[in-house]
Structure formats: structure tokens, C-alpha cells
Amino acid sequence: MEAAALECPNSSSEKRYFPESLDSSDGDEEGILACEDLELNPFDGLPYSSRYYKLLKEREDLPIWKEKYSFMEKLLQSQIVIVSGDAKCGKSSQVPQWCAEYCLSVRYQHGGVVCTQVHKPTAVQLALRVADEMDVNLGHEVGYVIPFENCCTSETILRYCTDDMLQREMMSNPFLGSYGVIILDDIHERSIATDVLLGLLKDVLLARPELKLIINSSPHLINKLSSYYGNVPLIQVKNKHPVEVVYLSGAQKESFESILRLIFEVHHSGEKGDIVVFLACEQDIEKAYEIVCQEGSNLNPDLGELVVVPLYPKEKCALFKPNDETEKRCPVYQRRVVLTASSGESLICSNTVKFVIDVGVERRKVYNPRIRADSLVTQPISQSQAETRKQILGTSPSGKLFCLYSEEYASRDMRPLKPAEMQEANLTSTVLFMKRVDIAGLGHCDFMNRPAPESLMQALEDLDYLAALDNDGNLSEFGIIMSEFPLDPQLSKSILASCEFDCVDEMLTIAAMVTAPNCFSHLPRGAEEAALSCWKMFLHPDGDHFTLINIYKAYQDTTLNAASEHCVEKWCHDYFLNCSALRTAEVIRAELLEIIKRIELPYTEPAFGSEENTLNIKKALLSGYFMQIARDVDGSGNYLMLTHKQVAQLHPLSCYSVSRKMPEWVLFHKFSIAHNNYIRIASEIAPELFMQLAPQYYFSNLPPSESKDILQQVMDHLSPISTTKKEQKMCDKCPEATEQRCTVQ
Numbered sequence: 001m002e003a004a005a006l007e008c009p010n011s012s013s014e015k016r017y018f019p020e021s022l023d024s025s026d027g028d029e030e031g032i033l034a035c036e037d038l039e040l041n042p043f044d045g046l047p048y049s050s051r052y053y054k055l056l057k058e059r060e061d062l063p064i065w066k067e068k069y070s071f072m073e074k075l076l077q078s079q080i081v082i083v084s085g086d087a088k089c090g091k092s093s094q095v096p097q098w099c100a101e102y103c104l105s106v107r108y109q110h111g112g113v114v115c116t117q118v119h120k121p122t123a124v125q126l127a128l129r130v131a132d133e134m135d136v137n138l139g140h141e142v143g144y145v146i147p148f149e150n151c152c153t154s155e156t157i158l159r160y161c162t163d164d165m166l167q168r169e170m171m172s173n174p175f176l177g178s179y180g181v182i183i184l185d186d187i188h189e190r191s192i193a194t195d196v197l198l199g200l201l202k203d204v205l206l207a208r209p210e211l212k213l214i215i216n217s218s219p220h221l222i223n224k225l226s227s228y229y230g231n232v233p234l235i236q237v238k239n240k241h242p243v244e245v246v247y248l249s250g251a252q253k254e255s256f257e258s259i260l261r262l263i264f265e266v267h268h269s270g271e272k273g274d275i276v277v278f279l280a281c282e283q284d285i286e287k288a289y290e291i292v293c294q295e296g297s298n299l300n301p302d303l304g305e306l307v308v309v310p311l312y313p314k315e316k317c318a319l320f321k322p323n324d325e326t327e328k329r330c331p332v333y334q335r336r337v338v339l340t341a342s343s344g345e346s347l348i349c350s351n352t353v354k355f356v357i358d359v360g361v362e363r364r365k366v367y368n369p370r371i372r373a374d375s376l377v378t379q380p381i382s383q384s385q386a387e388t389r390k391q392i393l394g395t396s397p398s399g400k401l402f403c404l405y406s407e408e409y410a411s412r413d414m415r416p417l418k419p420a421e422m423q424e425a426n427l428t429s430t431v432l433f434m435k436r437v438d439i440a441g442l443g444h445c446d447f448m449n450r451p452a453p454e455s456l457m458q459a460l461e462d463l464d465y466l467a468a469l470d471n472d473g474n475l476s477e478f479g480i481i482m483s484e485f486p487l488d489p490q491l492s493k494s495i496l497a498s499c500e501f502d503c504v505d506e507m508l509t510i511a512a513m514v515t516a517p518n519c520f521s522h523l524p525r526g527a528e529e530a531a532l533s534c535w536k537m538f539l540h541p542d543g544d545h546f547t548l549i550n551i552y553k554a555y556q557d558t559t560l561n562a563a564s565e566h567c568v569e570k571w572c573h574d575y576f577l578n579c580s581a582l583r584t585a586e587v588i589r590a591e592l593l594e595i596i597k598r599i600e601l602p603y604t605e606p607a608f609g610s611e612e613n614t615l616n617i618k619k620a621l622l623s624g625y626f627m628q629i630a631r632d633v634d635g636s637g638n639y640l641m642l643t644h645k646q647v648a649q650l651h652p653l654s655c656y657s658v659s660r661k662m663p664e665w666v667l668f669h670k671f672s673i674a675h676n677n678y679i680r681i682a683s684e685i686a687p688e689l690f691m692q693l694a695p696q697y698y699f700s701n702l703p704p705s706e707s708k709d710i711l712q713q714v715m716d717h718l719s720p721i722s723t724t725k726k727e728q729k730m731c732d733k734c735p736e737a738t739e740q741r742c743t744v745q
Contacts, residue, residue: 042104043134043141043157052135059133062090064237068098074233075102075181075212079205082215082229084222085237087391088351091216092122092185093130099181099214100134100158110180110210112156116163116197118189120146123160127151130158147486148587163193168486171436175204181212187225188218188384190420190449192430198228199445200437218391220384220417228448243393249406255279255359260291262402263337266355267303271398273354274336278389280378281363285310285339290525292337304335310522311340342381354398358389360405360414365672367426369458371644372627374426376674382418386410420449427451428489431459432468435475436483465627465698466493484595487511494624495592496601501616504596505606506549510617512589513548514669514681517581520653521572531576532658539655542614543683545621545669547655549608552589555582618685619693621667626694628668630679631707637662639679641671642707648677656682665690687714 038047059065064085074081075098085091096115103112117123127144136142143152145161152159163184169176176182182201187194198215205211217225222234248258259277266275279285289310296306336352342362362381365374386403393399403410422430434445463469466489468479475483482492491511498507513519523531538554540546558571572579596603607613630639630648637657639648648671650657656666663684670680691699691714699715702708 041135043100043136046135048135051132055133059090059094062094063239064090064094067235067237068094071095071098071235072102074235075099075214078233079209079211080213080215080229080232081235082217082222082225082232083235083237084217084219085235086218086239087388089237089239091237092117092126093133095214095216096158096160096183097130097134099183099212102212103157103180106180108157108180111176111178113158113181113183114166114176114179115158115160115183115185116166116194117160118163118186118191118194120162122186123162127160130160134158148584148591163191163197164486167193167196167433170200171433171483174437175207176211177208180210181214183214183216185216186218187215188221188388188418190418190422192421192425192427195420195422195448196430196433196445199447202229202446218384218388220387224417224448239391243390244398244400245390245403246400247403247405247407247410249409255404256288256291258404259288259357259359260295262357263292263306264295264299267299267306267335270303271354272335273399274338274352275355275357276338276340276353276392277357277359279339279341279359280361281341281376282312285312285341286522288339292339296337307334307336309336309338311338342385353392355400355402356389356392357402358386358404360386360403360409364419364424366424367455368673369426369452369455371641371646371673372426372458372462373641373644373646374672376672380409380413380415383410383414383416384418386414422447422451423449423455427455427459428462431456432463432475432479432483432489435463435469435479439475462627463489465695466490466624467695468493481599481601484599485592487515487592490624490627491515492624494620495596497623498617498620499602501619502604503607503613503616503620504601504603506608506613506617507620508589508592508596509549509552509585510545510621511592512585513552515588516585517578519548519551519578519581519585521576521578523576527576534575535653536658539658541655541659542618543656543666544654544681545617545683546614548681551577552582552585553608555586559586615689618667618683618689621683622685622689622693625667625669626690626698628671629685629690630666630668630682631710632662632664632666633706635662639666640705640707642702642705644703645705646671646673646677648679650682651678651680654679654682656684687711688718691715691718 040046041048041052064083071081071083083091083095092115096113099113103110115126117126123144123146127142128138131138131142134142139151139156140153141156142158143150143156143160145152145159145165147162147165166176166182184194184197184201187198201213205213215225215229219236226232226234259279263275263277277288279288289308292306292308296308299306338353342364358381360381361378362385363376363378366377367374390401393401438444460469460473463479466478466482468476468482468489470476470479478493478496481496482489485492485495487495491514495504495507495511498504520535521531538547538550540550555568555572555577559568562568562571569579571577572582593603627643629642631642632638633640633647637649639650640646641648650662650666656662665685665687666679666682667685668679668682671678687710691711699708699711
């Protein structure tokens with residue numbers, strides 16, 4: 001029997017189909033009466049589908065559901081409401097829907113609802129889930145906004161977005177006037193953007209008494225939030241099921257052996273349910289993946305298939321429950337073993353998880369402002385992180401948590417709360433943003449945790465070197481344009497310089513490729529030699545930045561000539577390239593080009609391959625990355641940083657490592673202090689070029705070293721006329737570029 005369709009009044013192309021039991025296509029009067037009795041969805045005016053009622057029953061079983069009346073009452077009476085709940089209690093999906101109902105009740109006179117997320121995958125998947133539960137269309141009534149992807153319209157009622165995207169929105173809309181309710185979700189993650197929003201919204205709430213702010217957090221941060229925001233209403237939610245915790249003291253020393261033993265013990269027990277393993281870092285994920293796959297292939301097939309899923313928190317992926325169709329197609333029982341690391345807790349959104357294995361340590365990036373580099377530090381997780389990992393099992397009546405550490409270790413070595421990212425990260429981008437919103441009078445931010453003064457000073461100094469600040473410490477014209485790009489300030493400066501050096505097209509490609517995830521695939525054991533022979537065809541003698549352009553151009557050519565998307569994916573697979581990362585780079589590049597056009601910067605046709613173009617690209621790169629220069633001190637690939645005394649080697653995948661021709665001077669994109677101290681994405685530069693383009697006062701502030709002496713000799717040999725012309729050009733283009741100091745407001 002055909003299903004009758006009722007067209008959406010807002011979109012003639014969208015249709016909602018009634019279930020067969022409510023079909024009225026035969027013109028029967030009873031069918032018409034049944035249609036008239038249908039309950040209408042207030043958000044789109046269409047009758048609810050049968051799926052809505054099915055999902056409604058699932059929603060009513062969530063721990064938070066019984067707090068709905070209490071929440072709505074507090075929302076009406078107060079400007080700020082804090083919701084404290086364990087992971088998977090339903091606060092991230094239900095609270096935004098209740099807020100949308102509130103906005104509907106006041107006819108959206110103050111705006112719609114926005115809900116922030118720390119991670120991109122959760123923003124996307126929550127939008128999908130909530131659109132389904134509200135029985136509306138994704139991208140219309142409910143949508144999401146993440147970096148370089150906008151799935152919303154002007155009529156979107158409820159949008160999920162990453163916290164950094166809402167922060168960027170404040171540059172053009174400081175008081176967020178298009179929203180009536182703002183929800184900051186998972187603030188216990190303590191990302192920089194969330195902490196900045198918490199501070200700035202204090203001023204916004206004073207300016208807009210009608211605005212509502214909802215703060216979703218784990219219970220561990222409630223005391224700190226209460227002292228920060230004062231005595232505000234609190235909703236507390238707890239999960240239904242207790243979790244069995246097994247402490248395995250001594251297992252941490254041989255964690256991989258203990259993890260393998262536990263995985264296979266659980267699998268042999270016959271108890272159904274997925275397993276989640278929390279490891280210290282991505283390298284451990286890769287190592288564990290190889291071992292579990294290898295050992296799992298030898299298991300008895302009668303026990304079911306063991307599917308190993310590596311879940312990298314930085315990539316656009318998350319773990320969700322398999323849908324009914326997938327389960328029907330897989331008659332053989334499958335147990336998923338999910339391998340993840342720190343920050344992966346919020347990506348686990350599946351109710352099929354019954355076992356969690358936690359190693360109790362993590363590898364964190366801690367920024368050192370004195371040497372302008374990240375250090376990779378292995379340390380115990382916090383007690384709040386340990387509790388969050390336990391809460392993943394909160395909806396499972398028989399969940400079990402295996403801790404590869406003792407209770408004494410948890411109480412003695414673990415800090416109560418996860419450290420705020422603001423106290424451990426490079427703040428240059430944050431300070432640039434704060435300087436930008438200061439134009440709107442919101443620059444004085446009351447942070448929950450104050451950043452280290454040394455980090456703020458270094459950020460201001462770097463912005464001054466990049467000519468982003470004027471003599472009074474405010475944003476220069478350069479700085480305002482730099483803040484328009486959703487990039488690191490050094491990369492933004494390189495793009496601006498490329499306008500002068502006629503290489504915008506190539507610089508946009510480089511910017512997109514270094515911003516997107518790594519374009520090289522994770523290699524299975526034994527595939528290294530084959531992958532390297534494939535990658536050799538992309539290598540460029542002038543450096544890794546140029547190699548990235550070659551890879552992107554090859555991907556573009558393949559996309560243009562391919563018969564289907566499958567052909568592109570096969571090409572990427574054959575050359576051991578990450579197709580998803582290259583697609584992301586394509587999207588990023590398109591958005592950067594839009595920004596270039598919007599602010600009317602000059603754009604020249606590509607000329608990649610010519611000598612002049614190669615030199616111009618290096619000039620543009622140096623204009624932003626003159627603070628990231630290293631010299632080979634012994635001719636064997638031991639590179640000493642120009643700004644400090646750290647020694648590093650080029651990454652094995654660098655074109656120079658492959659060709660075994662080590663340049664003396666390199667400009668690099670990334671460096672972290674770890675056991676291998678690799679420089680990543682490096683290109684050769686001439687010291688003469690550095691001296692021509694680096695600000696003189698930056699060079700003067702460099703610490704004494706042999707490298708500085710060599711550069712001084714280079715400068716002494718440069719023509720006085722060219723030096724004078726350079727200084728005159730700098731003065732004409734940007735008066736603040738010759739300023740010898742960094743002004744701190």
C-alpha cells in the first residue's frame with residue numbers, strides 16, 4: 001500500500017511519510033479523520049512519525065528525564081542553571097531539546113538555542129541524534145557547525161557547535177544576539193575555548209538580562225563552578241546502575257600484557273558486550289591495534305568475531321551503537337574492542353559497552369613558553385577522568401571496570417581535577433582573539449583558572465613580532481585581518497605575506513594541508529617499504545611544504561578525472577594516503593579562499609614549479625615562521641633550534657630524510673620535545689633570506705649562539721643599500737614592525 005505524503009510548508013522538496021496503519025491515500029473518510037487526529041510537531045507543523053514515539057520511550061528511560069519539570073521551572077526563574085550529571089545520563093541530548101521548547105514557548109523573541117561541544121564528532125552525532133528524536137530535518141530545524149563545516153540555515157532552532165566556533169562567532173556578534181539560550185556542555189574537559197566562553201559570557205549576561213546560560217558538567221567541577229558563578233540553581237542527575245571496579249595493582253608496569261590477557265579472558269568468558277581500552281597515547285593505540293589484531297586472528301571462531309577499532313580523539317570519528325540493519329547483516333556475533341586515549345571518553349556513545357580497561361596514565365602536551373615548544377609528558381590521569389571512564393558503563397546493569405593500578409595510586413598520585421588547557425597550551429591564538437573582542441569592550445575576561453603570566457607575555461611578544469599589535473598594544477590592521485582566519489597566527493601571517501609575494505594559491509594549499517589531519521595513512525606492520533616507494537613520487541627537493549602541494553595537486557587531478565568517489569578512495573588506498581584528511585584539506589582550502597575573496601585580498605594565478613615561485617613561497621613561509629628555524633650543527637642531521645638549545649632530527653618521512661641530503665638551515669612547522677624530538681614539515685631556507693625577512697628586533701633578542709654569530713656575519717655581508725631598502729619598505733608597510741618592545745595592557 002502506498003504511503004500518503006504531507007509536504008513541509010517550509011520546503012516543497014521535503015516530505016514526511018505516514019506509517020501504513022495511518023494511510024489515507026484511498027480517499028476514505030476514516031483515513032482523513034485519522035490524519036486530522038494526528039499530533040502535530042510544533043517545530044515544523046507536521047504530524048509526528050511512529051519513530052518519534054519509539055524514541056520518546058527511550059528518552060523517558062534516561063536518568064535525566066525525571067528532572068525535566070524541575071529544570072524547566074529553574075530555567076523560567078533564573079538566568080543561569082547548572083546541570084551536574086554523569087556521562088551518558090542524557091544531559092547533552094535532552095537539555096538542548098527542553099531549551100528549544102522554552103524558546104518556542106516565547107516565540108523565539110530572544111533567539112534560538114546553541115549547545116557547545118569540545119569535540120567535532122560529538123557535535124555532529126548529537127545533532128543527528130537530536131534531529132531524529134525531535135522528528136525534524138537535520139540542517140533545518142536542528143543543525144551543527146564545526147570548523148570548516150556548516151550544516152545550518154538561518155531558520156535553525158537548535159544548533160550544536162564546537163566551542164571554538166561559538167568563540168569565533170563572538171568576533172562578529174559579540175553579544176550573541178541570535179541566541180536566547182546558550183548551553184556550554186562538558187565543561188569539565190577544560191578546553192581553552194570553553195574557559196574563554198565561561199569568562200566572556202559573564203559580561204554578555206549582564207548586557208542581555210533575557211539571555212539564559214546552561215552549564216553542563218560532571219559532578220567534580222560543581223564546587224568550583226558554584227564559587228565562580230555564585231549561588232545559582234543546580235540540577236543533579238545520577239546514573240541508574242552501579243559499576244563493578246576491579247583494581248589490578250602492579251599491572252601498570254606490564255600494561256600491554258595485562259590488556260591482552262584481560263581482553264581475551266573477557267572474550268573467552270562468553271559474556272556479551274564491547275570492550276573499551278584507555279591507553280596513554282596514539283602510539284600505544286597503534287601498537288595495541290597490531291598486537292590485538294594479530295592475536296585475535298588465532299581465536300576460536302565459535303566465540304564470535306573480535307573487531308578492533310582504533311579511535312583517535314583528534315580525528316573526526318566516534319563510537320556509536322550499531323544500527324539494527326548492521327546487526328541483521330552480521331548474523332555472527334561481533335565484539336568490538338575500542339582502543340582510545342585521553343579525551344576519548346566523550347566519544348564513546350554506545351550502550352553496548354560492558355567492559356572498560358583503564359591504564360591510568362596519559363601523555364599530555366604541555367607548552368613551554370620559554371622555548372616555544374610542546375613537551376610530551378606522561379603522567380597520571382585525574383580522579384575526575386577516572387570517574388568519567390567508569391561512567392561510560394553507567395547504563396549497563398553488569399558493567400565492569402578494570403583499573404591497571406591500585407586504589408592507593410588513585411588517591412595518592414591522581415589529581416582531583418583535569419588540568420585546564422589554558423594553563424598548559426600556547427596562548428598566542430587566544431590572545432589574538434581577546435585583542436579582537438576588546439574592540440567590542442569584552443577584553444577583560446575573568447578566567448576560572450588564570451593563565452600563567454609567562455605564557456601571556458610570550459603570546460604578546462609573538463604577536464608583536466608578527467606585526468599584529470600597534471605601538472599601544474592594540475590590534476594593528478595586520479592583526480585584525482589575521483584574526484579573520486581560523487588558523488594559527490603564524491600561518492595567517494604567511495597567507496597575508498603570500499599576497500605580497502604572488503603565491504597565494506600555493507600558500508592556501510600549504511595552510512590547508514598542515515591544518516587538516518595527517519595526509520599519510522597509519523601503516524600496518526610490514527607495509528613501510530611499499531608505502532615509502534609510493535610516497536617518493538610526491539617528494540619535492542625544496543622541502544616538505546612543497547611535497548604537500550604535490551600530494552594535494554595529485555589528489556585534485558585524481559578527483560577531476562575519476563569516474564566515481566570509489567576511484568578516488570582506491571587511489572588514496574593504493575598510495576597509502578588518508579582520503580578523509582585530503583577531503584578535509586579541500587574543504588579548508590575552499591573556506592580560506594572565501595575569506596581571501598571576502599576581505600578582498602589580492603589573488604594571483606598559480607605558478608607552482610617555477611624558480612621564482614619557489615623562492616616566493618619560502619619568503620611567505622619565513623614571514624610567519626621566522627621563529628621556527630633550526631641549523632644542522634654537525635652535518636649529520638642534528639638540528640639546533642635558533643631560539644633555544646634543544647637538538648632535534650628531521651622526521652623519517654621528510655623528503656630530506658628519504659633523500660639523505662640534509663640542508664644546513666631549515667624552517668619547520670612543528671616540533672615537540674619527546675623521546676625522538678622530531679622536526680615535522682621542514683623546508684630548506686637560506687640564511688640570507690632569513691636576515692632579509694625576520695624583524696631586526698627579533699634577531700637582536702635571540703640568545704647568544706654559534707648560529708646567531710653566523711647570521712650576524714651574513715647580515716654584515718648583505719648590501720647596506722638592500723638593508724636600507726628593506727627597512728624603508730617595512731616602515732612604509734607597517735610602522736609597528738620596527739617597534740623594539742612589546743607593550744602589555
